[in-house]
Amino acid sequence: MIRATKVLGQHRWTQTPADTIVLDFDDRHRRRMAMTGTRGLEFLLDLENAVALRGGDALVLDDNRLIEVIAAPEPLVEIRGVDPHHLVRVAWHLGNRHLPTQITGKGLRIRRDHVIEAMVQGLGARIIEIEAPFDPEGGAYADAGHASDHGHGHEHAHEHQAHDHHDAHDHASHAHDQDHGGHHHHDEHCEHEHHHGHPHAHDHK
Structure with a gap:
């Protein structure tokens, strides 16, 4: 399977994307995950570190084609x-x-x-x-200088904040390995599902 190993930040790419991927907030903070674009292109997100993606970012495939990231409502x-x-x-x-x-x-x-x-x-x-689309602040643990070439300093604290929130309010955690209606598929790291019914996962470092 072709891999996506780099991320280009918003406004740092002009090439027409080969496909798009629609992700909610939790699925926009992953390191490794099998995905299927809206037009059927299958690829493996395989980053060196977990990156908080934003709508408008582009994933760079091994053959230099781009996949546009769209933040799901x-x-x-x-x-x-x-x-x-x-x-x-x-x-x-x-x-x-x-x-x-x-x-x-x-x-x-x-x-x-x-x-x-x-x-x-x-x-x-x-x-x-x-x-x-949900695009929260990064908080005190934000890391502006990661290895995926973001131009706008994406944050790395979201997954930890989300877990603190769940622990504080006794939210239930659910294991799952289902897909998202053909839009993207989760790998072995999937761990949680929110109240709004959209499956998501965390890939901790």
Whole structure:
């Protein structure tokens, strides 16, 4: 099977991609994983280190063809505060729980979690249920200089933050080896499945 061993960051490639791969947040942080593009091209993601991919990145195949990464929409909650000071206070509580959080121009975005939503509402914030790609901040453990040639410093802390979050709220873990409706397949590292029904996996270093 042909391999993808390098990653080109957003805006660092112009070649027409040979195929595209649609991945949610968890599946965008892997090191090794068998995948099938939306047009049927099968390949093995085989990176030296786990990399947090973003929508718009490109995976480089052994024959120099490119596979475009598309961030899949996920069930999220957008958090709106009364004012910036209020929103910073809410953000502190989210960070204190090591919860992956995306910062936008209007507020904060997290994945659906009834426990956290109740906490946020208890702090006086408003929540809006949305469907959108999830692209959280990297946190204090971000590593801007990895070996996959990203131009925008992708972060490596997401998988650890996600596990902290699950441990804190007693979320169940489910083993699985199913595929994603023909879009991509998981290897032996698959370990978890979220509430929104989209299988995903983690490949720890």
